[in-house]
Amino acid sequence: MSVAMGQKPFVVITYETTESNKTGSWRFLKPRYQDKQSPCSAGCPAGEDIGMIEMLARQGLFNEAWEMILRENPLPGVCGRVCFHPCESVCNRKDFDSPIAVHTLERFLADTAAGKGLATTPQKLPKRNQRIAVIGAGPAGLSAAWFLSMLGYPCDIFEALPEAGGILRWGIPEYRLPLAVLQSEIARIRSQGVHILTKKAVSSESFHELRRSYSAVFLGCGHAHGAPLGIAGETPESVKDGLDFLRRARQGERPLCDGFSVVIGGGNTAVDVARTITMSGGNAAILYRRRREDMPAFGDEIAMALEEGVGLEELVAPSAIECHDGRLRLLLRKMKIKGRDKDGRGRIVFDGKKTVKKVVDHIFAATGATAAELWYSPPLAQRGVIGFSHCVLLLEEGGAPVIYGGDLTNEAKNVAQAIASGKQAAMVLDTYFERGIDEIKPRLEACVVGDGPALSMEAYLGGPRGLRSSHLVQYAEINTDYFQNETRVTQPRLAVEDRSRSVNEIELPITAETALRESGRCFNCGLCDECDNCYVFCPDAAVIRGQHMENRHINYDYCKGCGVCFTECPRHAVIMGEEGS
Amino acid sequence: MRLDADEREFMCSGHAACPGCGAVIALRIFTKAMGENTILVIPASCTGVIVGVYPQSVMRIPVVHAPMPAGASVASGLRAALDMRGDTDTTVVAWAGDGGTFDIGFQALSGAVERNEDFIYVCYDNEAYMNTGIQCSSSTPYGAWTTTTPGQDWKRLRKKNIVEALVAHRIPYVATANIAFPEDLVRKVKKAKSIKGSKFLHIFASCPPGWRIPSEISVKTARMAVQANIFPLYEVEDGVRYTINYKGKQRPVQDYFEVQGRFSHLTAEDFEQIQKMVEEDWELLQRKAGDQAADACIQSSSAKRAIKPNKVF
Numbered sequence: 001m002s003v004a005m006g007q008k009p010f011v012v013i014t015y016e017t018t019e020s021n022k023t024g025s026w027r028f029l030k031p032r033y034q035d036k037q038s039p040c041s042a043g044c045p046a047g048e049d050i051g052m053i054e055m056l057a058r059q060g061l062f063n064e065a066w067e068m069i070l071r072e073n074p075l076p077g078v079c080g081r082v083c084f085h086p087c088e089s090v091c092n093r094k095d096f097d098s099p100i101a102v103h104t105l106e107r108f109l110a111d112t113a114a115g116k117g118l119a120t121t122p123q124k125l126p127k128r129n130q131r132i133a134v135i136g137a138g139p140a141g142l143s144a145a146w147f148l149s150m151l152g153y154p155c156d157i158f159e160a161l162p163e164a165g166g167i168l169r170w171g172i173p174e175y176r177l178p179l180a181v182l183q184s185e186i187a188r189i190r191s192q193g194v195h196i197l198t199k200k201a202v203s204s205e206s207f208h209e210l211r212r213s214y215s216a217v218f219l220g221c222g223h224a225h226g227a228p229l230g231i232a233g234e235t236p237e238s239v240k241d242g243l244d245f246l247r248r249a250r251q252g253e254r255p256l257c258d259g260f261s262v263v264i265g266g267g268n269t270a271v272d273v274a275r276t277i278t279m280s281g282g283n284a285a286i287l288y289r290r291r292r293e294d295m296p297a298f299g300d301e302i303a304m305a306l307e308e309g310v311g312l313e314e315l316v317a318p319s320a321i322e323c324h325d326g327r328l329r330l331l332l333r334k335m336k337i338k339g340r341d342k343d344g345r346g347r348i349v350f351d352g353k354k355t356v357k358k359v360v361d362h363i364f365a366a367t368g369a370t371a372a373e374l375w376y377s378p379p380l381a382q383r384g385v386i387g388f389s390h391c392v393l394l395l396e397e398g399g400a401p402v403i404y405g406g407d408l409t410n411e412a413k414n415v416a417q418a419i420a421s422g423k424q425a426a427m428v429l430d431t432y433f434e435r436g437i438d439e440i441k442p443r444l445e446a447c448v449v450g451d452g453p454a455l456s457m458e459a460y461l462g463g464p465r466g467l468r469s470s471h472l473v474q475y476a477e478i479n480t481d482y483f484q485n486e487t488r489v490t491q492p493r494l495a496v497e498d499r500s501r502s503v504n505e506i507e508l509p510i511t512a513e514t515a516l517r518e519s520g521r522c523f524n525c526g527l528c529d530e531c532d533n534c535y536v537f538c539p540d541a542a543v544i545r546g547q548h549m550e551n552r553h554i555n556y557d558y559c560k561g562c563g564v565c566f567t568e569c570p571r572h573a574v575i576m577g578e579e580g581s
Numbered sequence: 582m583r584l585d586a587d588e589r590e591f592m593c594s595g596h597a598a599c600p601g602c603g604a605v606i607a608l609r610i611f612t613k614a615m616g617e618n619t620i621l622v623i624p625a626s627c628t629g630v631i632v633g634v635y636p637q638s639v640m641r642i643p644v645v646h647a648p649m650p651a652g653a654s655v656a657s658g659l660r661a662a663l664d665m666r667g668d669t670d671t672t673v674v675a676w677a678g679d680g681g682t683f684d685i686g687f688q689a690l691s692g693a694v695e696r697n698e699d700f701i702y703v704c705y706d707n708e709a710y711m712n713t714g715i716q717c718s719s720s721t722p723y724g725a726w727t728t729t730t731p732g733q734d735w736k737r738l739r740k741k742n743i744v745e746a747l748v749a750h751r752i753p754y755v756a757t758a759n760i761a762f763p764e765d766l767v768r769k770v771k772k773a774k775s776i777k778g779s780k781f782l783h784i785f786a787s788c789p790p791g792w793r794i795p796s797e798i799s800v801k802t803a804r805m806a807v808q809a810n811i812f813p814l815y816e817v818e819d820g821v822r823y824t825i826n827y828k829g830k831q832r833p834v835q836d837y838f839e840v841q842g843r844f845s846h847l848t849a850e851d852f853e854q855i856q857k858m859v860e861e862d863w864e865l866l867q868r869k870a871g872d873q874a875a876d877a878c879i880q881s882s883s884a885k886r887a888i889k890p891n892k893v894f
Contacts, residue, residue, distance in 0.1 A: 014638035018595035021637075027602065481761075481804055481830070532583050536763050537800055539605040541594045555594065562600035562789075563797025576797070 020370060023540065027561030029576045031554060035468040036526025036572060040102060042450025045390075045416035046073040046423065049458070049465060050087055050102055054522035055529050057515060066113040067120050069106060071458050073419055074146035074189055075139060077114060077181040078168055081507070082108025083416050084298060093477040094527050098488040100522050107507075108515045114184050119191065123461060124399060125152035128434055130215030133158065135202050138166020139415045140220030140406025142186065143422025145194040147457060148218075151430045154170035155194050158210075160201035166222055168245040173272050175279070175506045176301075176500070177190040198435070204375045205326055211399035216429050220406035220422065221376045223369040223413060229264060233321035238328055242273040242366030244503040249276055257282025259361030262330065264288075264318055266295035270366035271302060279500050285311030287318065289335050300491070304506065307496050315348070324359055331457060332356045371408060372539065378404040386437075388444065389453035390421035393428055395437070427460055473525035473572050482533075482570035489518045528552070528573040534565035586613040586767050589641075591831075596639040598631045601796025603786030603803055604705045606760045608676065611703065611784070614770035617642060618671045620659060624652035624686055625655060626678035627712040627788075628705065649685045652677040652688035656700045671698040672774055679720035680710045683741050694750045694779040701773045701780045704743065707788035709710070715791045722811075724855055726843045735846060744783050744817070751820030752779040757812065759785040759806030765814055765826055771815075785812045793842020805837040810863040815870065823870040834859050 038051035048069055055064035067344060080103050091099035096161040111122075132148050134141045137159035143154040163169050164186050168177060190196060202210065210217050226241030228234060242263060249255045257280045263270045266288040286305070291314045295302060306312060316332040323329070334354035337346035339514055342507075371377050378392035386393045392407040396407040405421030407413040427447065431440045447459040448474045459466035492508040499506055510518070530549040542559040545552040554565075566574045583879040591612035598605040604627055612619065621640065623629045624647040632639045633646065647655035656675040663671050677686055682704035690702060708714040709727045717727040719741040730736040747755045753776045758766040766784065773780035787803045806812040807827055811834060814827040835852045838844040847855075 012635055014633050014636050016637050017593040018597075018637045018639050019593050021597070023593035023595055023597075479801075481801070484829070495864075534776050536582060536584055536610065537606055537611065537760075539598060539600070539799075540596070541590050541592055541609060547588055558594035560600040562602075562799065563795070564601050564606075564800055567797045568800050 022557045023560050024542075024555075024557045027556075027559060028579050029561040029563060030556070030579050031559065031561065031563065031565050031574050031576050033528060033552065033554075034575045035528060036471045036473050037450035037468060038523075038525035038527065039090040039092060039450070039472055040100075040525075042452070043090035043533075044087045044449075044453055045414075045420040045454055046079070047420070047449040047454030047456045048087075048106075049074045049456070051522065051524040051527045053109070054102075054105065054519040055524045055527060057519035058522065059477045060512075060516065062109055062112050062512070062515075063116075063118055065294050066109040066118070067122075068118055069109065070122060071463075072423070072456060074143055075168075075185050075415070075419060076106050077110035077185050078139070078177060079103070079415060079419070080105075080110050081177050081181070081505075082168070082172055084414055086416070090500060092473065092475040092478055092523055093521060096127070096478075096480055096483065096523075097485045101489045101491070101518055104489055104491060104510060105515055105519055108510050112512070113317050114181070120188070122150055122192070124150055125461075126190075126560075127154070128152040128433070130429075131156070132216050132218060132429065133210045133214040134218040134253050135210075136166060136219070136221040136406070137164035137186075137196055137198070138220060138406060138418065139168060140222070140418035140422045141166070141218065142189055142194075143419040144218040144220060144403075144405060144425045145196075145422075146189050146192060147423050147426035148429065149192050150457070150461075151426055153426075153430070155166050156214075157194060157196045158200040158202050158439040159196060159198045162198050164196045164198060167224070170250050171224075171243055171272075172270070173249065173276050175275075175504065176272070178505050201270075204373070205377065208399065211402065214400055214490050215433070216401045216403065218422075218425050218429075219376060219378075219402055219404045219408065220418070221371060221373070221408065221420075223371055223407040225370050225372040226365055227368045229318055229365050229367065231318050231320055233323075238321050238323075239363045239365050242269045242364045243369055245364055246276065247275055254361060255280045255282070257284075259283070259327075260285075261362040261364060262358065262360050263364045263366055265366035265368075266290060266297060267366060267368075268297045268367075270303060270364075271295075271297045271305050271310075273366055274289065275301075275305045275308060278305070278308050278310050281500065283309075285313060287313050287316050287332065288347055289315065289317040290345060291315060291337070304493070308499060316349070317348075317350075318363075319355070321363065328358055328360050328363060330358045330363060332358065369407075371414075376404075377408050386440075388424055388428060388440075390417065390424045391428065393440075394430070401429070401432065416439055416471075423457055424455055427455065427457070468526070469575075471526070473523075477567060478523050478525065479570045479572075482531075483521075483523065486517070488521070489514055494525060509510065524571050526572055528569075529544065529571065531570060533570065534574060535566045537564050537568050539564065582764055583665055584610070584613065584763055584767050585771075586610070586638045587616050589613070589617070591615075591617065591619075591641045593639050593641065596631050597634070599788075599790055599796070601787075601799035603760050603788060603799055604628055604633070604678070604707060605735045606631075606800065607703075607705045607758075607766070607784045607786045610760070610763050610766055611676075611770055612640070612642065613803045614767040615672065615674065615774065620663075620671055620673050621657060622647050622652055622656045622673065622675045624655075624675070624677050624681040625712075626676075626681050627651035627707070628676055628678065641809070647675075649681050651689055652681055652686045653689040653698070653700075653702060656702070657693045657696070657698045658826070660698055660700055675700060677702070677704055678710075678712070679704060679706040679708060679743075680718045682706075683719040683743055691746075691750065694747065694752050694781065697752060699779070701770075701782060703782045703784060705784045706743075707786050707791060708740070709788070709791055711788045711791040717732065723858065724838070724844055724847050724851060726793075726846065730778045733846070737782055742862075742874075744781075747781040748817045748820050750779075752781060753777070753819055754780040754816070755783075755820075756781075756816035757783045757814055759803050759807050759812060759814060760787065761800045761807065762827070763812060769816060791843070794840060795847070798840060801835070802840055805832060805840070808832040809834045809837045810859055811837060813863065813864065813866055823866070825866065825872070826869045 040050040085103040274284040333350040336351040410417040
């Protein structure tokens with residue numbers, strides 16, 4: 001057939017698109033965006049939103065990241081330095097290469113904010129009528145006051161010593177936690193409207209007075225009283241309290257460091273005492289009844305102590321002290337490992353009758369501490385006493401409610417637990433005042449991060465964090481094809497020779513570039529970071545989002561439920577569920 | 582990942598591709614990288630059916646359906662017609678499956694690229710005649726089950742190396758790409774678009790029903806082929822300059838085979854043999870890319886002027 005000039009040949013031409021075919025009807029599994037819980041956040045007693053913090057840090061939004069920490073933790077500069085960072089030991093990245101250096105980044109964000117003189121204005125609820133008295137300006141008291149004031153309650157903190165900070169001010173050496181860092185954190189808490197009254201010791205009488213004049217009292221006096229060794233020959237002269245030694249050093253006294261000192265214990269206090277002595281030119285050794293790997297002190301601190309010349313003797317337990325030519329003779333029994341304890345550490349037993357003798361000049365006990373006064377501790381279970389994961393509430397006739405927190409109510413005695421108890425106490429009191437006693441437990445349960453017991457203040461305040469699923473993301477759920485092996489940041493430190501006779505901080509700051517790289521290693525488990533993989537791979541062009549990645553959603557008219565978005569999401573922020581569920 | 586591609590969609594939703602279809606993922610990313618001045622020539626294939634069953638069309642750019650053997654010929658003709666009209670902005674793309682490229686369309690393709698026709702020829706490779714019911718093609722890999730190589734008569738022949746066949750034509754640009762590496766795919770598409778003459782893109786695209794895989798691992802499976810060096814990502818310029826584009830995470834071939842039902846009959850010995858075959862091919866490719874040759878040059882004589890890797894072959 002010939003075609004005349006100017007006349008189009010006959011061609012079959014389509015004239016409509018396929019958009020009238022609603023292929024969504026094929027679907028039997030439905031993808032959904034769902035943010036979940038990262039194990040680090042659940043592992044953090046303070047419940048910090050770590051996955052989100054690292055996401056912001058990676059984008060260079062350091063201020064926003066810092067503000068995000070403050071929503072859950074008033075002391076990022078402190079925790080970035082002295083927290084035992086349980087977040088890192090549960091980090092999913094440990095199964096890939098090594099965990100994110102969460103504490104290093106936290107410190108970087110806090111230092112950066114402090115360096116810029118940033119002030120923050122956290123969300124603060126309208127002022128309430130109830131005034132709260134807080135006893136003790138340690139980490140627990142400071143946190144309780146911070147969160148209570150966030151919830152609108154005016155707070156007065158009563159502190160016996162001339163400065164606030166508690167163990168942070170008096171029990172941790174300056175080379176680990178510089179005074180300026182602590183002071184800037186406390187200044188921020190003050191600027192929130194919290195009154196800190198120093199040199200105001202509370203006695204058991206004035207405590208009852210406070211219960212009459214305030215609507216509630218938070219008791220966070222800590223365990224500041226060194227526990228004795230309980231061995232023959234022990235006197236206040238022969239055995240000195242490790243915590244007291246650290247306190248004197250922080251007050252500016254020259255540490256006692258002539259001759260040879262031994263420190264008995266395996267926690268951070270023991271290591272701090274021994275390092276302080278060595279750095280001041282003395283000679284010290286740590287004696288521990290278990291092994292190095294069983295020591296509760298931080299591994300890095302122990303390693304640095306040994307580097308600096310501190311001795312360590314494992315599997316020895318003190319049994320008696322005798323005087324010996326003006327010196328002290330310490331009798332030690334040898335221990336050995338036999339089986340395992342409930343906590344997984346080796347169980348120790350006496351190694352027959354083997355003993356060792358050591359002639360020393362000073363003996364320091366750092367084997368734990370107790371409350372200085374009997375009334376500090378919460379009463380035993382009885383009517384009106386309600387126990388929570390981190391604090392204890394006492395309700396009784398004739399006095400305002402008392403809530404106990406910090407070391408007084410936590411098995412593990414550390415800063416993060418203290419912060420957790422302060423936060424929980426604030427939530428407990430707020431719910432008690434607002435909704436009554438029966439509402440406390442259900443309301444706390446709604447704010448649990450992952451499988452708990454960490455609580456989120458953001459969730460409590462009705463923030464978007466509360467909408468996340470409680471599912472804790474596992475390593476197997478991360479699509480590691482999108483991540484490259486990258487070495488964890490090495491903590492920069494002062495050289496050993498530069499550490500002695502100096503109060504300079506030993507751990508050095510990292511650069512912004514390093515912080516960007518380290519936060520970029522984070523999987524951000526369970527959190528959508530708008531990576532756009534779901535959009536890129538969708539075979540049905542059914543992922544819809546704006547040009548600036550806003551309003552991401554799935555067009556269920558066409559989504560066939562293939563699940564490619566679910567598999568290709570690097571962070572497990574998409575789930576597949578049965579249609580209609 | 583964010584793609585350096587057009588924000589607009591040139592594919593409509595509502596198409597009839599199976600859930601998780603790799604060919605459609607390839608086509609969607611490809612067209613976003615090409616932009617709107619593109620004409621697609623599609624010979625008989627899965628995509629032919631997906632893209633347009635009269636009176637509907639999936640594409641928002643012109644598509645010309647072509648007979649199965651004639652993809653490259655129709656593309657040549659279209660190019661000539663556009664040239665006659667003085668239209669140099671429009672790019673002609675032939676989009677064919679492995680059947681329409683390796684087997685039925687090969688004669689037309691070889692002829693067209695020998696003439697160095699100015700088009701991009703894309704072979705999206707799902708390793709069998711999937712549209713007609715999973716029949717074996719010369720792209721079907723060693724070890725695979727298809728409906729024409731069933732039961733114990735699985736394919737015991739190697740997959741045809743189509744890239745080398747095209748390289749032998751000495752055309753300006755030949756590259757492999759994979760739906761699991763969209764950034765690499767977009768870069769190669771843009772590069773192909775900027776070059777005059779015949780360009781050949783070999784895009785690996787999984788087929789959930791044909792490969793007997795669940796649709797959600799469609800992209801993951803395609804990625805494993807690269808990680809196991811079964812489908813290396815590389816490009817060849819002017820038939821001589823080889824560049825390998827992926828040298829990341831590696832996996833044994835077994836990882837790739839184990840997730841697919843079409844290989845479920847293979848034994849440990851088979852895996853071992855396939856691993857050897859893959860390693861042989863990979864070493865050959867590395868030699869062509871000059872990786873080892875270059876090393877050898879440096880070791881043998883640092884004083885001599887270094888021989889450029891591309892001169893080795």
